[in-house]
Amino acid sequence: MKKISLLLMASIVLFSCKLTDQNETETEEENVPSAVKDSTVVNDKDEHGCLATAGYIWSKMNKECVKGYTGIPLNPIAKPDNEDEALSAFVLFSEDLSQAEVFFPNDTNSLVLKRLSEGKPWVFEDWQLVPWKGYVLKKGDEIKYAGDGQIGKKVTGSDTEE
Incomplete structure (x- = not known):
């Protein structure tokens, strides 16, 4: 009889611990916002x-990440009045201009x-x-x-009256 009651008691303890762990896990998941649960790390x-989405690109010359579009914009000859920066090439110079x-x-x-x-082309x-x-x-x-040769986007008009 002692063996049966001991076995019954051990079973109850084991199953109750298992239920407690499951309830805690479910509660933690409920507290996390659904946007966080559904998102994936990119x-x-x-x-x-x-970081490409922030506009950074590797500079071979500077040996660091730079924002390439912060250099001097060069517009394609096929579209000289281009205002779409996605079509422009950009130039960055070394400190000594070599x-x-x-x-x-x-x-x-x-x-x-x-x-x-100096005076020669690159x-x-x-x-x-x-x-x-x-x-x-x-x-x-x-x-x-x-x-x-000007850095940045060009302003073609003026906000002030003349």
Whole structure:
């Protein structure tokens, strides 16, 4: 009789602990907002750790994540009055101006051009960045992009009356 009551008592203790654990888990899940439960963690960092959704891209020249669109915009020659930054290339220069890094639209790779001396264009293979009325980016003899050399978006009108 002692064995049966001991077995019965052990069973009750085991099952009651199991029910208590299940109730605590359900309560914790109920306290979490549904948006958090349904969301998934998105890892949009590239192999260098740059956060693409925030506009960062790896700079080969600076060896760090940079916002490529903060450089000097060069508009495609096919659309010279382009105001869509997604179609523009952007140029960042090294501190000593011996190198220029070009970030092309819809491309995660950049192009680093080197300059031999002041007044000369920056060159890499058949690409040239020529300082002329701003900057002109050529591939071979064909002009691909051009810009006025000013950083940032251009304001074409004025908010004030003249």
